[in-house]
Amino acid sequence: MDFSACLAIILVSAFFLSVHAIPLPCGNATESLYSMYDYIIVGGGVAGLVVGNRLSENSSVTVLVLEAGEFDNSEERVTVPGFVGQGYNPAYDWNITTAPQQFLDNNSRFYCQGHVVGGSSILNGLVTTRGSSADYDAWATLGNPGWSWRDLLPYFIKSENFTANIGPDTASALHIQPEISKHGLSGPLQVGYPRFFYNQSRNFLQGLSELDIPILDDPNAGVSARGMIAPSSISAGNQSRMDSRRAYLDGVLNRPNLHFASGQTVTRILIRTASNHPVPPFGYIKRAYGVENVTCTREVVLAAGAIFSPALLQVSGIGPAPILRELNVTMQVDLPGVGQNLQDHAMVGAFYDYTIPGLFSTRNLTGDVLQSAQEEYRTNRTGPLTAPLISAVAFPSLRSLVSNWSSVIETFNSTTPEQYLPPGTGRHPHLVAGFTQQRSLLLQLLSRYDVGALEILADSIGTLTAAIQRPFSRGSVRALSADLLANNTTLTSNIRLDPRYCANPTDCSILLAGLRFNTRLVNTTGMQQLLPSPSPPWDAATSQNDTALIEVIHRNLVTEFHPCGTTAMLPFELGGVVDPRLVVYGTNNLRVVDAGIMPIIPAAHLQAAVYAVAEKVSFYFSLPKDIPV
Ligand SMILES: Cc1cc2nc3c(=O)[nH]c(=O)nc-3n(C[C@H](O)[C@H](O)[C@H](O)COP(=O)(O)OP(=O)(O)OC[C@H]3O[C@@H](n4cnc5c(N)ncnc54)[C@H](O)[C@@H]3O)c2cc1C
Ligand SMILES: *[C@@H]1O[C@H](CO)[C@@H](O)[C@H](O)[C@H]1NC(C)=O
Ligand SMILES: *[C@@H]1O[C@H](CO)[C@@H](O)[C@H](O)[C@H]1NC(C)=O
Ligand SMILES: *[C@@H]1O[C@H](CO)[C@@H](O)[C@H](O)[C@H]1NC(C)=O
Ligand SMILES: *[C@@H]1O[C@H](CO)[C@@H](O)[C@H](O)[C@H]1NC(C)=O
Ligand SMILES: *[C@@H]1O[C@H](CO)[C@@H](O)[C@H](O)[C@H]1NC(C)=O
Ligand SMILES: *[C@@H]1O[C@H](CO)[C@@H](O)[C@H](O)[C@H]1NC(C)=O
Ligand SMILES: *[C@@H]1O[C@H](CO)[C@@H](O)[C@H](O)[C@H]1NC(C)=O
Ligand SMILES: *[C@@H]1O[C@H](CO)[C@@H](O)[C@H](O)[C@H]1NC(C)=O
Ligand SMILES: *[C@@H]1O[C@H](CO)[C@@H](O)[C@H](O)[C@H]1NC(C)=O
Ligand SMILES: *[C@@H]1O[C@H](CO)[C@@H](O)[C@H](O)[C@H]1NC(C)=O
Ligand SMILES: *[C@@H]1O[C@H](CO)[C@@H](O)[C@H](O)[C@H]1NC(C)=O
Ligand SMILES: CC(=O)N[C@H]1CO[C@H](CO)[C@@H](O)[C@@H]1O
Secondary structure (H helix, E strand, O other), X not given: OOHHHHHHHHHHOOOOOOOOOOOOOOOOOOHHHHOOOOEEEEOOOHHHHHHHHHHOOOOOOOEEEEOOOEOOOOOHHHHOHHHOOOOOOHHHEOOEEOOOOOOOOOOOOEEOOEOEOOHHHHOOOOEOOOOXXXXXXXXXXXXXXXXXXXXXXXXXXXXXXXXXXXXXXXHHHOOOOOOHHHOOEOOOEEEEOOOOOOOHHHHHHHHHHHOOOOEOOOOOOOOOOOEEEOOEOEOOOOOOEOOHHHHHHHHHOOOOOEEEEOOOOOOOEEEEEEEEEEEOOOEEEEEEEEEOOEEOOOEEEEOOHHHHHHHHHHHOOEEOHHHHHHHOOOOOEEOOOOOOOEEOOEEEEEEOOEOXXXXXXXHHOOHHHHHHHHHHHHHHOOOHHHOOOOOEEEOOOHHHHOOOHHHHHHHHHOOOHHHHOOOHHHHOHHHHHHHHXXXXXXXXXXXXXXXXXXXXXXXXXXXXXXXXXXXXXXXEEXXXXXXXXXXXXXXXXXXXXXXXXXXXXHHHHHHHHHHHHHHHHHOOXXXXXXXXXXXXXXXXXXXXXXXXXXXXXXXXOXXXXXOEOOOOEOOHHHOOOEOOOOEXXXXXXXXXXXXXXXXXXXXXOOHHHHHHHHHHHHHHOOOOOOOOO
């Protein structure tokens, strides 16, 4: 980052401590007593702001958060739930483009990620789902003691202030009967329901019931493989977006020991050797002593998200040896997993066009109708603009999607673990070993009745989107230049993001099963009341033609923007990057805390889990660290 800009910000901000013009030298046990900051957090998104808040609760430590983006201006485009999903918000986006998707149609995909204080929680769809207990039990099974559902539940609760906020009639019509003991009532993040629901949600739930998919009363209580009205990250009273900035930062900016600098793009972590005793297999343990250009720390916390954190590690000398060599950076730690194991929820929307006369949908929100909805929202905080784009969803199990579910599993089981991993660095023996374990877990999970395989998302106009929840494909992220700002461009043009959607064709087959399921769903009595009138390729004829549908999937596949897994919490021999306290292997004071640490993606929208992970690790900071040996 540019030091003069940082200094300017520091000087104009009343809440900053006086700053030493010359950074104090680092290098011995007393360094924290001399340093400007005890903790430097890179990235002020979901995880970074949680950690910044919790660490600075202790007034005896100093914390600096560096965020590349700026503060939003509380524009209605950001805060009003009804405007979510109506086009992206360019001012707050990194504008990433993926590598051409060779297993689809060879086209790149646009990839939204928040470049703003609050990160992607300023852009996201507000959907708040935790997933199933099985999702987190899988994390523990993969070699991460302390990360099962039971271990994480207290932190889901800690982050949340849940208010159902709906009347008894709506509650019973929409099956909203929360299990209060599984919810937080005093956490920073407000979670609740909007004051308006589109009637089509009822048709969707009825249709699911007709197909023997029951509806959950509380989708966040540990079982999620059913239909549901998902809660939203909105404040109950205001009916406006709740994000990590409003939940975790705005209220604590006046803490004298918490410094926040926006507009600061970190380009490298400064790393040196910590001791002269080598620890196999890492060699000399490394220590992070700052970022360019702020120095002296107790710890550096990387919270730049699943795409930027691994790229920052690589340019700082921590990553797969062949990539470090290509980047021509000094190798600090040879960690094959950095930037690998990328997982995401790929999706395809099918449009059935509800044509029943008098239907009210988001399509009606134009002209005078929009104007009066805006007036109603501004005056009363009621009406259609309180409703997010998506709240009616389902996470059906593979068994409930397709009758030949076991042959899908067998097809996958007949492949070898390395077959579909990225070639070269992606097939390092550690990564193959790690994926082998993930694979057997995936097979177990997909055989269960109570675990979702796919998400179906219903909007009000007739789109039923199918999103793969347990992908078998693995992608990668890598820095293309040791200088992330090389060629006078932004970070994003010096990073290659390749999700490798459907690298394993089983993923596209499961999406196909989802689209087939949708044709059954729109054919139910509940859904037929909406008079769906699909045109090709969603009409009856095409939807029976698998060849045609696979072509459509390849052409139309996009994403829920849920990147994770690229700095996985896994044992080192399984391609792990961080240990169960989220300390990077081979270092003694560098942590990663963001979606990248998820070893295997949960069948859920990710934000609730990221908040919980960050709450949990905040507790670990007070404990002595395990130096991995
Ligand atoms: C369009 C969209 C819709 C989504 N919808 C939902 C949804 O409805 N429900 C849900 O649960 N989840 C949703 N998600 C996902 C969810 O928002 C993310 O999983 C979550 O925000 C990830 O948190 P994070 O802390 O890992 O990263 P982020 O929240 O993205 O934060 C990373 C931060 O680091 C900053 N940063 C990156 N590089 C640097 C650098 N070099 N220097 C300084 N700062 C840097 C970024 O600007 C950003 O602020 C959505 C995401 C997107 C993009
Ligand atoms: C530790 O660092 C301080 C500040 O740089 C220095 O004054 C002191 O001599 C150092 N002590 C040791 C043992 O190196
Ligand atoms: C993304 O694009 C928009 C619109 O072109 C621009 O305003 C914004 O600054 C870009 N974001 C970054 C990080 O460059
Ligand atoms: C939790 O939400 C309720 C209802 O909106 C509100 O009254 C209360 O102040 C909130 N508590 C916290 C700690 O934010
Ligand atoms: C690699 O770095 C060394 C030393 O910093 C430099 O001399 C050399 O030119 C670099 N090579 C490339 C290909 O950039
Ligand atoms: C919504 O708009 C459609 C036309 O696009 C119209 O047929 C319908 O009656 C409108 N719904 C309401 C409730 O006004
Ligand atoms: C706000 O609510 C009041 C009371 O229900 C109602 O009379 C008024 O018309 C509403 N205002 C708007 C702009 O909808
Ligand atoms: C996968 O195949 C192995 C043998 O190759 C078999 O032992 C195992 O039961 C299979 N698993 C599933 C879920 O079919
Ligand atoms: C980057 O910009 C600087 C100053 O504008 C210029 O001197 C340099 O040549 C540019 N580098 C590249 C690779 O375009
Ligand atoms: C930067 O520019 C040089 C010279 O134009 C080019 O060779 C190199 O590939 C570019 N790097 C990236 C990351 O685009
Ligand atoms: C729709 O339902 C009708 C009768 O309920 C049935 O004959 C038809 O095959 C179904 N179509 C699909 C695509 O499931
Ligand atoms: C199915 O779709 C493919 C590709 O679009 C097409 O070539 C084929 O004729 C279709 N089959 C039938 C039976 O319509
Ligand atoms: C403006 C400034 O101080 N830039 C420095 C940042 O740090 C790098 C190396 O760590 C120096 O080369 C720059 O001069």
